[in-house]
Amino acid sequence: MNGSFGALVLFEVRIQARNPILLALAAVTLGARTFATWQVMPNWSLDTVDTATASLVLGAGALLAANLATLRDHRKGFAELLAPLPGRPGTRTLAVLVATTAVTVVLATAVIGLHFATLLVGSVPVGRFDVSELVTGVVLVALMTGTGVALARWTPVLVAGPIAVLVLVWSMFQFPGVWLLPVVPDLKITVDPTRPPLWHLLYAVGLFVAVAAAALLRHGARPLRTTVAAVGLVAVVLGGALTLNSPEAGAPSASASRGSSDRSVSAGADLCETHNEVRYCAFPSFAAWIPLWQQAVEPVVAAAPPAARTRLPAVVQRTRTGRIDQRAAKSTIMPDTSWGRNGGEVDSRRSLAAQMAGALTGFPGVNSSQTPDGCDARDRARTVVALWLTGQVEEAVAPVRVQSQVVQQDGREVTRTRAASDLGMIDYGSAELAYAARLSEVPDARARVREHWDVLVDPSTTIPAALPLLGLTDDVPVEQPGGTPCR
Template identity: 65%
Template sequence: MSRTFGALVLFEARRQLRNPILLVLAAVTLAARTVASWRLMPNWSLATVDTATALLILGAGAMLAANLATLRDSRGAFAELLAPLPSRPKARTLAVLVAATGVSMLVAVVVIGLHFVSLTVGSVPVGRFDVTELLTGVAMVALFTAAGVALARWVPVLIAAPLAALVLTWAMFQFPGSWLLPVVPDLKIVIDAARPPLWHLLYVAGLFLAIAAAALLRHGPRPGFVVAAGTALAVLGGALTLHSPEAASPSATADRTAPRGLVTEGADHCLAHNGIRYCSFPSYAAWIPLWQQAIEPVVAAAPPSVRARAPEIVQRVTIGRLGAPSAIMPPVTWGRNGGEVESRRSLAAQMAGVLTGFQSRVGLLESMDGCDARDRSRTVVALWLTGQVEKAVAPQRVRARPDSDMGAIDYGETELRYASLLLADPEAKQRIWANWEVLVDPSTTLGKALPLLGLRQAEPIEAPRGTPCR
C-alpha cells in the first residue's frame, strides 16, 4: 500500500509540475512583482509584505489546480476506471493533497527566491528583512491548495473553486488590516509598522491542518481528531495574535482617516556632511549617501557666499501635516535601474530652486496654480545647477498646473536650451559666479542676462504664460 501511495503521490506531483494554471499564475506573480519593483530601491519591510500578498495570485492558481486534480474522480466514467486500482478514494485524496501542497509550496519558494534576487540588482536595500512574512505567504499558498482539495470532495462542481478564490481575494482587500487574514497586506504606517507576531504563522498552519483534514473527513470520521487539532491550533494562534503586544501597538491600531503628525516626524537619524545636515528615518540611513550625490554637486557649483542658504535635507512620508516648510524633503522611495535618474534630478532641482531664490521657504507655492518662470535668468541658472547632477527636463502638466522637478514652477524649451549651452561651456561657472546677484534677481530677464552669460539670443524669448514667479 505504501509503495502504491508513493507512486500515486509522484504521479500527481508530476502532473502538478506541468499544470499550466499553476505555472502561468506563478509566472504572472513573479512578473508582476518584478516589474512593479524593478525601478525602485527595495525596502525589505515593505517588499516582504508585498511579496507575500502577491502570492495570493499563485495561491488562487494552486487552489484551481488542486481542485481539478481531485475532481478527476467524479468525471463521467472515471470512477469506474479507478475501481480496479488498489488505491481507495481516501488514498487518492491524500495523494493529491500531499503532492499539490508540496509542489505549490515549492513553486512559491522559487518565485520568492527569483524575485528577491531581482531586488538585489543595482540596489541599496533599507528596512528590516522579516522571513516570517515570506513563510506566511508560503503557508497561505498551502492553505489555498488544501481548500481546493476540500472543495472538490465536499462541493464537487467546477465553479466552487473559482468562486472561493474570488471570495478570498475580495476578503483580503476588503479587510486588509485584519490580523485574522492568512496574509495581512495592510501597513497602517510606512515607518516601523507593527506586523503580526510569529503566532500568526501558527494560526495559518492550524487553518491549513484543519482544512486538509476536512478534505479527508469526506471519506470517514477518522480524520476528525486532526480537524479538531487544527481548529484548536488556529484558535490558539489567532487569539495569541490578536492579544499580542504588536496588536496593541499604536501603529497597529492607527486609523487611516485620523489626523497625522508632521510628515517628517521620526526622521531623527542625522549627520552633517560638507556643511549640509541630512536627516532620515533610522531604517533609511543607507540612502543618505545617495542624497549627498544629488545635493552636493549643486551646492558646490554655487558661489561660496550662497552655500549657507542650503537648507537641511529631512526625509518625509506621504501622509501627514507639512508644517512650515524649511527643508528639502526626499520621500521614502528612491529609484534604481534607471529610476535613480529621476530621483537624483528631483532632489538636485529642489536644491537649485532654493539657491536661486525660487523657494524662500521650501515647498511654498506662489499660488495654487504654481508660477511661471519663463524669461527669467535665474531659471536658466537653476537648470544649470540641476545639470551638475542630471540633465533638467521640461515640466509636466497636472490638471493644467505645472509640475517640474523644482515644484509647481513652469518654464519652456528656451530656458532648457540655454542651460544646456552653459553646461557645455567650461567658463560658465566663472561668469555665473561673477554676476550671481544680478542673475538670480527675480526681475532680471533672459534678454538682459544673456550677455552676462556669454550667450547670444538665437530665437525669440517666450513671455510668461501664467503668474510670474516672484
C-alpha cells in the same frame, strides 16, 4: 497501502509539475513583481509584504489545480475505473493533497526566491527584512491548495473553485487591515510598519492543517484525522487570539489610517548626519540612502558661490502621507521613502538636485507654493541658473501638465491645468532649458555664475539682461510668463 500511496503521490507530482495553470501563474507572479520593482530601490518593510500578497495569484492557480485534480473521481465512469485499485478514496485524497501542496509550495518558494534575487541587482536595500512575511506567503499558497482539495470533496462541482478564489481575493482587498486574514496586505504606515507577530504565522499554518483535515474527514472520522483537525483548530484559535492581543495589535500605528493627516510627514526622521555643510536626516532604517542623497546634492552646492551656502536647507526624509509644516518646508528639502535603481535613479537624483537648486536660487520649493496653481518662471535668469545647477547632476527636463478638480465657492467643480516640475509647481519653457544647456557648454560658466550670482538670482532679472553676464547670445525666443510670476 504504502506502495500504492507513494505511486499516487509521484503520479500527481508529475502531473502538477507540468500543470499549465500553475506554471503560467508562477510566471505571471514573478514577471509582474519584477516589472513593478525593477526600477525601485527595495524597501524590505514593504517588499516582503507585497510579495507575500502577490503570492495570492499563484495561490489562485493552486486552488484551481488541486480542485480539478481531486474532482477526477467524480468524472463519469472514473469511480468504477478506480474501484479495483488497492487505494481507497481517502488515500487518493491524501495523495492529491500531498502532491499538489508539495509542488505549489516549491513553486511559491522558487518565485519568491527569484524575485528577491532580482531586488538585489543594483540596489541599496533599506527597511526591516522579516522572513516570516515571506513564509506566510508560502503558507497562503498551501492553504489555497488544501482549500481546493476540500472543496472538491465536500462540494464536488466545478464552479466551487472559482467562486472560492473570488471570495478570498475580495475579502483580502475589502478588509485589508484585518489581522485574521491569511496574509495581511495593508500597511498602515510606510516606515517600519507594525505587522502581525509571529503568532500570525501559527494561525495561518493552523488554517492549512484544519482545511487539509477537513478534506480527509469527508471520508469518515477516524482518530488520526480527528486529532489532526483538532490540532489545526487549536492552532487557529491560539494563534488568532495571541495575534489580536499582541503588543503589535495595540500599537497606535497598527490602527492608524493611511490617509491620516495628524502626523507630521517627517516625524521619526531623526538619524542625522552633516556632510559638506549640508545636514541630512533620515528615518533610521533608511540611513543607507544618505550617500545617495549626497551624490545628488553636493555637485549642486559645489557649483554655487560660497556666500550662497551659508543658509543651506536641510535634507529631511518624509513619508508620502501626513501633515506638512509649511514653515519647516520653506527651509527643508524632503525626499520621500522611495529611490530609483536600474535607470530609475536618474529621476530620483534629478528631482533632489533640482530641489536644492531651487532652494539656492530662491524658488518656493516642492512642498510649498505661492498660489494653488503654482507660479510661472519664464523669462527669468534664476530659472536658467536653477536648471543649470540641476544639470550638474542630471539633465533638467520640461514641466508636465497635470489636471486637478477645484470646488469653487458656488459649489461648481472647475478643472484646472497647472505645471509640475522638479522645481515644484513652477512653470518654464523650452527657452530656459535651452539656455541652461548652452550654459553647461561655456568653459567658465561656474566662474560667471559665481561672479554675478546676486544679479542672476534676483527675481526681477530677465533672461536677455543675464545673457551677456553668462557669455550667451540672444538667439532663442523667450516666452513671457503666462501665469502668476514667481516672486
